[in-house]
Amino acid sequence: MSQTITTATTVHGTVAPGFEGVREEFAAFVGGEVHDPGAQLAAYHRGELVVDLWGGDSVTGDSLTGVYSATKGAAHLVVALLVQDGVLELDKEVAFYWPEFAAEGKGALTLRELLAHRSGVVGVDSGFSPEEYADEALLAPRLAAQRPFWQPGSGFGYHALVIGALTGEVVRRATGRTIQEIFEERVRVPYSLDLYLGFPEELEPRYRPVLPMLPTPAQQAELDANASSPHSLLGIAFGANGKEPLDVVDFINTRAVRAKGQTSSSGVGNARGLAGMYAVVNTLLEPGTYSEFSRIHSSGRDLVTGELDQTFGLGFQALGQKYRPLGADAIGHSGAAGALALADPRNGVAYAYTRRRMAFPGGAAPENERLIAAVLRAATAR
Amino acid sequence: MSQTITTATTVHGTVAPGFEGVREEFAAFVGGEVHDPGAQLAAYHRGELVVDLWGGDSVTGDSLTGVYSATKGAAHLVVALLVQDGVLELDKEVAFYWPEFAAEGKGALTLRELLAHRSGVVGVDSGFSPEEYADEALLAPRLAAQRPFWQPGSGFGYHALVIGALTGEVVRRATGRTIQEIFEERVRVPYSLDLYLGFPEELEPRYRPVLPMLPTPAQQAELDANASSPHSLLGIAFGANGKEPLDVVDFINTRAVRAKGQTSSSGVGNARGLAGMYAVVNTLLEPGTYSEFSRIHSSGRDLVTGELDQTFGLGFQALGQKYRPLGADAIGHSGAAGALALADPRNGVAYAYTRRRMAFPGGAAPENERLIAAVLRAATAR
Amino acid sequence: MSQTITTATTVHGTVAPGFEGVREEFAAFVGGEVHDPGAQLAAYHRGELVVDLWGGDSVTGDSLTGVYSATKGAAHLVVALLVQDGVLELDKEVAFYWPEFAAEGKGALTLRELLAHRSGVVGVDSGFSPEEYADEALLAPRLAAQRPFWQPGSGFGYHALVIGALTGEVVRRATGRTIQEIFEERVRVPYSLDLYLGFPEELEPRYRPVLPMLPTPAQQAELDANASSPHSLLGIAFGANGKEPLDVVDFINTRAVRAKGQTSSSGVGNARGLAGMYAVVNTLLEPGTYSEFSRIHSSGRDLVTGELDQTFGLGFQALGQKYRPLGADAIGHSGAAGALALADPRNGVAYAYTRRRMAFPGGAAPENERLIAAVLRAATAR
Secondary structure, three states, X not given: OXXXXXXXXXXXXXXXXXXXXXXXXXXXXXXXXXXXXXXXXXXXXXXXXXXXXXXXXXXXXXXXXXXXXXXXXXXXXXXXXXXXXXXOOOOOEHHHHOHHHHHHHOOOOEHHHHHOOXXXXXXXXXXXXXXXXXXXXXXXXXXXXXXXXXXXXXXXXXXXXXXXXXXXXXXXXXXXXXXXXXXXXXXXHHHOOOEEOOOOHHHHHHEOOOEOOOOOHHXXXXXXXXXXXXXXXXXXXOOOOOOOOOOHHHHHOOHHHHHHOOOOOOEEEOHHHHHHHHHOHHHHOOHHHXXXXXXXXXXXXXXXXXXXXXXXXXXXXXXXXXXXXXXXXXXXXXXXXXXEEEEEHHHOEEEXXXXXXXXXXXXOOOHHHHHHHHHHHHHHHO | OXXXXXXXXXXXXXXXXXXXXXXXXXXHHHHHOOOOOOEEEEEEEOOEEEEEEEEOOOOOOOOEEEEEOOHXXXXXXXXXXXXXXXXXXXXXXXXXXXXXXXHXXXXXXXXHHHHOOOOOOOOOOOOOOHHHHHOHHHHHHHHHHOOOOXXXXXXXXXXXXXXHHHHHHHHHHHHOOOHHHHHHHHHHHHHOOOEEOXXXXXXXXXXXXXXXXXXXXXXXXHHHHOOOOOOOHHHHHOOOOOOOOOOHHHHHOOHHHHHHOOOOOOEEEOHHHHHHHHHOHHHHOOHHHHHHHHOEOEEOOOOOOOXXXXXXXXXXXXXXXXXXXXXXXXXXXXXXXXXXXXXXXHHOEEEEEEEOEOOOOOOOOOHHHHHHHHHHHXXXXX | OEEEEEOOOXXXXXXXXXXXXXXXXXXXXXXXXXXXXXXXEEEEEOOEEEEEEEEOXXXXXXXXXXXXXXXXXXXXXXXXXXXXXXXXXXXXXXXXXXXXXXXXXXXXXXXXXXXXXXXXXXXXXXXXXXXXXXXXXXXXXXXXXXXXXXXXXXXXXXXXXXXXXXXXXXXXXXXOOOHHHHHHHHHHOOOOOOEEOOOOHHHHHHEOOOEOOOOOHHHHHHHHHXXXXXXXXXXXXXXXXXXXXXXXXXXXXXXXXXXXXXXXXXXXXXXXXXXXHHHOHHHHOOHHHHHHHHXXXXXXXXXXXXXXXXXXXXXXXXXXXXXXXXXXXXXXXXXXXOOEEEEEHHHOEEEEEEEOEOOOOOOXXXXXXXXXXXXXXXHHHO
């Protein structure tokens, strides 16, 4: 690492020689935004931290924020470890581990299909309260009893707020422990990662609240035009069908939610922590395990989001289909505020981007595309 | 119900308080059309008829016309009742009930797959005559002997003119009766519905012939540019590959066709009848049965129509994917002239729209989108 | 055949009465191109050669060039013959014939799935050299040992350069012979076809080298913008992930490559030869065999190319989905330089188009659309 940087556009941090273009791309983006994104960008190349940048109000390289669904990457790294250990078997039925899940015609669904977002249980008919969403011990039994929203296994859709409760219950039944406990023990502590599934009280001073989206009038009109029923698949999967629709900003900005660290959406971390985790994925996972989890299991039209380019491996998004500079077996996960974190082992890259300010339109923020391209250009030129 | 309405744009009928916006939307549409659509709109909210409107030449709330594929909803309500009764089992092979269907590699196809438009038997190599299309007793044996047009089960496509002949033959083998007979006995008569699978002679005075499409020059150019071979999947499924292409307007305007009431496309009804049927779907079907038939079984690219947003449950279209204001488990079916009828139990709504004048470009007419939105706005505001 | 033609735009050859419009369409295209395409067009109608045209530098009706993936049609006609003979069974596992293929979780994949481009083995992690690509005896064992790039059977993607090595190894294990040998004996020689899987030295004087693509600046910008990682699925499948990316022009212009006649991409032929082969497909294959190979097995989003309208039967592309004038069971295959060859038995047509100059953007050149339309207009008017 070299070259400490402070730009007029409030970009700080360092890049390794050859990665100056990444700093320029990041600075151009941060400087060009109307609303301060409060962003962090970190990347590893062959195990070396080569990009460590941040910019925006109250954000430093050390500050932490809600990473939303990027949490799913951490949770499913644990599931992959347990499959590698032989504790879980992908082609066993979910109900083998969790008999109650067999209710309402879900008995034949395999763990592999569950991990590929094919169960059809994206929520429950009458919705969840925020307290339930925060606590997987409350989510799991209600999900087990639910009729599936599509024929299990026949298609796929993003289980946005509940995939971790479903896979986590399988883990708990098989091991007696939670994903959060195993992540802490086998991943976070050994690698000193700033990425928490269950955020410790003593680190709260470093937490920076997520800030609400500030759409332009045109963007707001687009959001309004695309509004779906609270009882649509999208509404059910994203918590709109309860007594009150889930406010995801309030949710993660609630201390009790961060304390539980629900494995679908309630992790707290920063870009260094996320990139650091993906930098050790291929240390933790043997090639056979990595291959199994990274290979595409679901692609085509996502029944929940309607996206045509969503592609899932097991637990992770298979990102090589969406981002052209990445290798075929790149895995990772986006997060609601705009975050994206991934491993691209064929190019020796781990990448993470976070932001405090919710980006339009949700999911991986559009700027990830050029940031990834800049990182990959530098890495492949080395 | 209140407020009898007669607008300058020939819209008649009544709406319940709170549904005035629906009348305005309907009137704006009817008044804005170059060619009189001859339209009816009816909706129920929580069992109450809240919208009962019509407009156009010779059309009243009582008049009847050909509802084409909206017929499929009535037919498959019967299939759902028989599954509920335990007379039919979804995961049994079609050939279990109908041994001849096993010909040409179709022996493994299940009733569930057949109902999800996955059989691949969308027509026959040498085409059907109009007389054959009118009579399912003639269609069924030829379909049973046909080689499938795609690998059975591997994909889906709209079995536009034959799905009822296929599922109807299963019903006949299992019960000794026709779908038409069972519909009459268990659905139409008990609820006094103006919706007929086999149209009685004595009601003919109320029949209003379907009128041909009158495309604009630009629309005609689009139709010509998209013309497919009579021997394409589209041509085979829509009757273009016989000695003469099927003229669907002449077809339903033929008394003998209406008399048979073929269950894919030859029902006669009006908006009140269709909406009335969907208003009692959740009375007739237990929650488990409704869930099974409404959940998505086929989605993605339709091999027959090429549509990317077609989504089938069992027998019914799963409409929650296409119309954003609807709940996830809304079911119904469109019809060639532009009709659409559906149940949206999560919002307590049943909706039906018919028109005499064939709409461009076929299938559910575009105006259904704003009419549905208006009905749902009013219903959810109550 | 009648009317010898020599136009100012260098179009030569003959058309049968009624096919003059095809000559005009071909001449208009050839005359309108900035860069001489060096094209041939041939078509049969009900067994008669009705179109036999060519135009461009050094190209005659007799000249031969690399037809790239159009080769796959020839190779899979052999596979179809062996299935028809009962030598191969579609629903047997690939590993039944080729035990080594069971490695890395591929043991359950059937021959049917392999032929439908569903294996997931589109290349190998470290890439192939041009020498390996030229020789299926070198490709096959490396492919057998490879981890699949998606979950076998769960989706499909174009196995661009290796499908023939995979299916060919099955043929070799089952028969002790190569696809090339069987094609020569059962197809090429009996019908005197100018289409070679293994190009004889003595015919080299008739070979016209493939010429590189000459994109406009706008086209080049589009190619650059869409560039993918060498390690993406696209890169792996098209030979970009080896020590040096495969140059497909140099490849086929190498004598040793043509001599081997690799069955995915290294055939040499002309339009007459390709059309002649498709003109006898329904002589060689019984209706049941043809139906099995032509019916759609894979459709939707192609995981390798990202195309949404790619549709595969078994070994062949199912072209009725892409070209509207064709019948539902039209089969054939495109080739990288822009070639396309096909059989459309419902309309009694066999069609083939070749070009020396690589067309933008790769795959079946856009002009095939209007050439097919012209041929079908003439054929159906007869």
